[in-house]
Amino acid sequence: DYSFFPDSVGLEYVYDCEYRIIDEPIDKDTIMHYKLKLIYESEFIDNQGQRTIRVERYKKDSGTAVYNIDAVWTINRLVSSVQSVEENNRYVKLVFPVEEGKRWNGNAYNTLEEEEYEITGVDTETVGNTEYENVASVLQADEESLIHKKYKIEKYAAGTGLLYLEQIDIETSIIDTTSIFDRIERGIIYKQTLESFTSLN
Numbered sequence: 001d002y003s004f005f006p007d008s009v010g011l012e013y014v015y016d017c018e019y020r021i022i023d024e025p026i027d028k029d030t031i032m033h034y035k036l037k038l039i040y041e042s043e044f045i046d047n048q049g050q051r052t053i054r055v056e057r058y059k060k061d062s063g064t065a066v067y068n069i070d071a072v073w074t075i076n077r078l079v080s081s082v083q084s085v086e087e088n089n090r091y092v093k094l095v096f097p098v099e100e101g102k103r104w105n106g107n108a109y110n111t112l113e114e115e116e117y118e119i120t121g122v123d124t125e126t127v128g129n130t131e132y133e134n135v136a137s138v139l140q141a142d143e144e145s146l147i148h149k150k151y152k153i154e155k156y157a158a159g160t161g162l163l164y165l166e167q168i169d170i171e172t173s174i175i176d177t178t179s180i181f182d183r184i185e186r187g188i189i190y191k192q193t194l195e196s197f198t199s200l201n
Contacts, residue, residue: 001097004136004156007053007077010200011040013161020189022170035060036192037067039200040075050076083109094156098122098136106140115140125155127163127194134158146175165192 015036022029037058046052053075058067076083081104082094090109095102098119106117118139125135140152151168170187172180 002077003158004098004134004161005075005077005082005094006159006161007040007075007082008199009040009043009053011038011161012196012198012200013038013194014196015192016195017193018189018191022184022187022189024185033062035062035067035195036070046074046076050078052076092117093154094136094138095119098156125157125163127155127157132157132160132163135163144180146180147172149180160194160197163194166190 015038017032017034017036019032019034020030021032037060039056039058040053041056042054044052044054055073055075056069057071057073059070060067071087073087074085080096081092084091084093089107089112092104092106092108095104100119100121102119104117106115107113120137120139122134122136124131124133126132127135134157136156136158138154138156140154141150142152143150148171149168151166153164153166154162155164157163167188167190170180170184170189172183172185174183174185176183
């Protein structure tokens with residue numbers, strides 16, 4: 001089960017990212033493409049006495065050759081869960097054992113509102129051009145009304161880790177029967193897809 005979230009120093013992930021920002025009142029609808037590189041740079045013992053991985057995040061805009069450091073996050077892979085500190089907020093990303101139907105509060109250790117995460121399936125999936133046999137889908141949010149949609153999902157493959165991340169948070173004041181995607185006035189749509197996974201050790 002722990003193989004769904006490898007935590008060895010020296011791991012390197014590269015993702016293709018697409019980030020769309022919509023703000024119709026000011027005629028803004030921008031799509032940005034960039035690469036995101038995660039390097040599991042080192043490990044240390046945190047103030048809770050837990051083994052912690054320092055994860056350096058680098059971004060490279062399309063059309064440029066150089067990665068620039070964007071942020072440093074940390075990961076704790078514990079006996080029963082994986083916790084990630086992102087922009088000073090601690091999230092429970094995954095729980096063990098990895099089983100369909102498992103539910104937990106992803107915000108249990110931060111001050112944000114409770115968000116119920118759920119493993120909605122463990123299936124074979126194709127991401128990019130690669131087929132992965134054991135992929136756990138973690139649904140983090142799935143809310144929709146006539147004027148708002150919020151959706152977040154992360155997919156983890158055994159032996160690899162995070163394959164895919166998608167986040168949608170859009171709203172509109174136009175009410176009709178068409179898809180909310182055709183009526184967006186404000187919001188973001190973000191997709192992060194694994195391109196490569198290597199060990200530097």
